[in-house]
Amino acid sequence: MDPHDNACACCRRTFLGRGIAGLGLLGLNALLDPRLFAASSKGAINPLHFPPKAKRVIFLYQAGGPSHLETFDYKPKLAEMNGQPMPDSLTKGQQIAQLQGKKLVCFGPQHKFRKFGKSGQEICELFPRIGSVADDLCIVRSMWTEQINHDPAHTIMNTGSIIAGRPSMGSWIFYGLGADAEDLPGFVVLLSSGRGGQMQPLSARQWSAGLLPSRFQGVKLNSMGDPVLYIKNPRGVSAALQRDSVDAVNALNREQSAALQDPEIQTRIAQYEMAFRMQTSVPSLVDMSNEPKEVLDLYGAKPGDGSFASNCLLARRLAERGVRFIQLYHRDWDHHSAVKVNVELKAEEVDRPTAALITDLKRRGMLDDTLVIWGGEFGRTPMSQGGDGRDHHIKGFSFVLAGGGIKGGISYGTTDDFGYAAQDNPVSVHDFHATMLYLLGVDHKRLAVKFQGLDVRLTGISGDVVKDILA
């Protein structure tokens, strides 16, 4: 069975095909699960391949390509070489974006770095609060990717492929693990933007279920308008009438179901129930008015402002409610010019909330089984662009991980003295995916769906778990 079969539905036992959204063979476990019609469901992998360290993921996705050189990767040598030509040996024959045909000149770090915590992790001094949780962080300084423009780079980071139509990581994880949320989607996406830099577009492809059934797609939670599309009753329909209407629709459907024994109808009834529950639960989820002032202050969140800070707090609330994969895109990291000032603006927006989320999860005892990830689709060149900016860069950049089975207080991998290419222990996008899946108890080589005759996987045909960063 693959998720594409259309018409195998008209019999009692064809949950395989579409009833429970085409889960394939292992979806049968869900079929046998008494909670089948609840939103919470076990995933396709049951039991898990490994004992899981993390139960959920919060990915603080810094979209646009944050400069590793002004955040987590200090390069004194680059500072010394400021204004000198970049060594040809590094850059020759390498891919380049907007600096095509330009003279390549070293551009030193624009901000100072400091050592933080007992572990003495080196972090840019614009991020003192992130520094304050340094002992919980694993800084990976040797990430690399293969796509140098935003759109394809996001796509490979999220789906492991540059061909559109592949499931995103959140969908894979929701599919593989299911979710604990009874009345919320298992994969939720939040967007925020701020100041400085160009606000690069994002595509819904980045949280698409691709070739998996669409119930596994990321549901975008909006900070303005309806929090989830079509979540509000139409004007003129009260909550009571909506309830009555859903009851009537389900009664009509049950009538049919009795005659036809069609599991699709049973599923439809369950989905209307789920939809109705979401109509109540989503507004209460996004209503942060009951959060204590102390917590709002910790994050720097003003409920309803749609900021990264508010989204971080929302992420914690989603995590508490059993959502499996929570992805926060924060934009405007594309600093082709004025990287010095622009990173300051970004630091104002992300330093406090990032640290607050880790602190808050920790004090609630949730950090141990929540994997927090901070990073973007690529890094930025050690060469200057236009004298004060940095271009896209794929050969080396930084990711920060915390919680969920990650060893805290360590740095892993290095780039060369210029911050140009990953040198020791390079970590590819696929390695990152493999490691994330491992922490969730999944062998990335065994999480696959059939598509066009192939076993499609998040990690494609490569990817190794980075064992050294595991707690």
Next chain:
Amino acid sequence: MIRAGFSPGVFSHSLCVLLAAAASVVAGHSQVRFNRDIRPIVSETCFRCHGPDKNSRMAGMRLDIREQALKPTADGTIPIVPGDPDKSGIIQRIFATNARVMPPPYIHKELTPAQKQTMREWVAEGAKYEGHWAYQPVERVTPPGYSTNAAADPIDAFIQDRLAHEGLKPSPEADRRTLLRRVTLDLTGLPPTLEETAAFLSDTSPDAYEKVVDRLLASPRYAEEQAIHWLDAVRYADTCGFHGDNAFPAWPYRDYVLHAFRDNKPFDEFTREQLAGDLLPNPTIEQRVASAYNRLNRTSAEGGIQPKEYLAKYAADRVRTTAAVWMGSTLGCAECHDHKFDPFLSRDFYSMKAFFADIKETGLVPDRGPKAWGSVLAIPTPEQAERQEQLKAQLAEARDRLAAYMKTLDAGRDAWEKQLLARFQAGELAWQMQRPISARSAHGAVLKIYNDEPVDFTNYDGSNLTSSRGPGNGLVIASGPNPDTEIYTVTFRPGAGIWKQLEIQIVQDESLPGIRVARGADRLVISEVEAEAAGRKVRFSSAVANTNTSNAPPEFPPIAAIDGDLKTGWAMATYNDVSKAALALRMAEPLRTEADTVVTVRLRQESEFRRATAGRFRIALSKSADSWPSAEPGKEIPERVSKGLAKADKDRDDADRKAIEEHFQWDSPEALPERVAVEKLELASALLDTAIERTLVTEATEPTETRILPRGNWMDETGAVVAPAIPVFLGTLHPAGPRATRLDLANWLVSDTNPLTARVYVNRLWRQFFGTGITKALDDFGSQGEWPTHPELLDWLASEFMRPQWKAGASEGPTRPWDMRHMVRAIVLSQTYRQSSMPRPELEERDPYNRLLARQTRFRVDAENVRDIALAASGLLVEKFGGPSVKPYQPDGYLAPLNFPKREYSASHGGDLYRRGIYTFWQRTFLHPSLAAFDAPTREECTINRINSNTPLQALVLLNDPIYVEAARVFAQNLLRQPGTLDARIDRAFERTVTRPATAAEHRTLDDLYRKSLAEYRQSPAEAEALIHSGEAPVPALTALKGQPAEFAALTVVTRAILNMHETITRN
């Protein structure tokens, strides 16, 4: 299928039964056959390491070719000894219980005991190989039993023969209502009307059904329904798909497809025109439009892309798509390596790519400006073409007149230069900021005046954001409600004076979306500026703004703000320079004001663009006709000009001279009428130009070199150069010219020597009418696909498609080769198609997936049809065949993640709100959420097989998307027009949606819902009013409906429930 490991213990009894039943479907025949029984096993488990790809082959062992499999490998093992499984290496290894077991555990492909036994039997029976079924020539098989009953339907003959072998009987014909609804939905995507149902039920003639089929096939709706599937395959969309995802002109291609299905264009012609319409002799416009097929791939305009990388992406997309659509083959795999399972070589991928190397294109495909989208064909109507010629001539003439006139002014040029500079330096050109005494809006925006009050200012000049704080100095700020259009009316007292120009300054602010000047994300449009003083209208003679850049769209020039036409306007969009923007209007006659004269200025912002309204603005006056628009003191002459004027003539460079020349022209009052005439004609030309439809097309040019890219790496230029060729194992082309072309490829695809195209197409058709293909892997006819359940039937259909011999029904007219409609007709007239879909207990055990077709199938209709059904049943549907894509209601902010430019979604108005789903504007990165919820693909890639899922978001769409609420409301409204009881109305609504009256139980449920609703709406009349005013469709006077708001609203609740029924969106 998920490959993750599982423990067999979790399977329940019922599952085991199910698996056994599934197996029995396949194992009906006794002898082991390679293609049916063995290939799926070895392809899945062995070929990865012992198959066609030499680079991943292990132990030198190759199992996909018999001769190779019989040869000893390096270590002396003989993989297969025919007739002797115990001596065969592969049998030993698959039964091994030690570390030597094959396949090795690390690849996670365990063989079941049954599969091992089958392998063993196959070797014992002589290890016969068969060529892969899909690559064998299509053979026309005589349908079973034809020697005795030649009149039988061939499709039924094949299906029933297999059923008889399985000891199963087909189901009886579906009841007439079900049958009519099924065939109407399948062929047109809409439910039958009440009249159509009544006519069919009362037609007792034996050919009643065939008459229905004739009627449906002749309807343009048939084309609309068929086109959906084709458009998925060729990844037709309205936007470019990468990065900014801007709209590209492609809908004429969609109409080409519609026309092809409507006119039953033979599939071979259809193929040739799309792949190579531009290469046909003297191509018609239609054929050139068809060639847009090659340009529908996603393209990028993201800054800093490397052209070569993207050219490689585009070409790979074309190869993947063409291989999938016509060949059902997964050639995409061969971009990086020889195919793991099928005989496609990496070389084949690049040879296919070479066919497309003549397409004129760039890596970065501009998404705006004159070069936007590369090869584009304008398709003016004859009237437009004529008007274009006229305007061209008039414009040339007007420009000549202006130039000639300017020459006569040359004598005064020196004096002008000196005077202007002197007056500028003396401050005589200064703009005088006006302090409003009132500012009102027409549609709800709150306007607040800041004269001496301090205001925070931000300004973004394209790279730097600066902030400051200071007195407002006449600033007006709009806040609060944000309506789609606005009229701002501002009054002020300039004091005594004689004024010659009025200026509107548009002030940026960080809090505003998009380019930070308008209250919507998309743009600012001032459709008209009007002014009055002392009861007299102030007339303007010319307009100029300081915002123009070379990229600014020409259809929004300043003069459009004073042309008396509200449809046109002066606009600022992403590609204008919007920092410190100002629009200056010269008065036709000087305006004299006394000390207390009040001047009123109206900014009419009433364009079709939503919220294109100013967020912050000021008004200024100048006593000089020579003041250039500026929001900063000291810039009343463009900077380049003032600097140039200050230089001695010999020190000026070309740019200085050009700037001064242009400024002289603008500043010469004598030439004003000539200049305005030119500007007006330019505006008319630009407006006409935007009205002319365009489409992407293919233009051929000198083919670029195509190299094999090792591992698909576009930077590696060490691979061999290849010429266009079809995959080697499928044969060789014999092109007419020295180099095979796209036309040669197209001709081969629809030739007798290609075994794939016909099979692939009829298999896809089969899925439309039975829910699953004869082989379910619609897009993979390779060895990883599925052995067809009815191979002889598939071949019969393919052969019939290429060379029709059978008359499908008594009324069928002449057919021709590659006759698409003939194939549809043949399928829907079969008894197999007409069977009931009612479940039968014995079938659930024997054939859970209904692959044997002892009954019909039930499945949810496609996303577009979910919409179509609600609109048709309610009476809202506006049927119009073809035309530009339309924009249904869509939640605000849905496109907010997009940028370059940011955009504000403007829903269509009027009839275009109620068009069929196929016409929805297909935004690839943010497909309309209601279509997406029902699994419509984004069409970023070729989609052959839509997913069909069942999710809570679908429930939210049907319950709450305003179009479905409006449909329910209009449905109720139309039911109310007919006299009758509630029960009669409910029956009528059921007839219209599910083609049957409601049952007693259904009546009880809905009566109950109606009563509850009625009680509630009587309590809350405001709620009732809100519901019955859902949507833009006019609400008739209630007297016409003989009802009260509460009854109307309660019936709306009922119709809404009916539109939400599972049955409503299911075809059975």
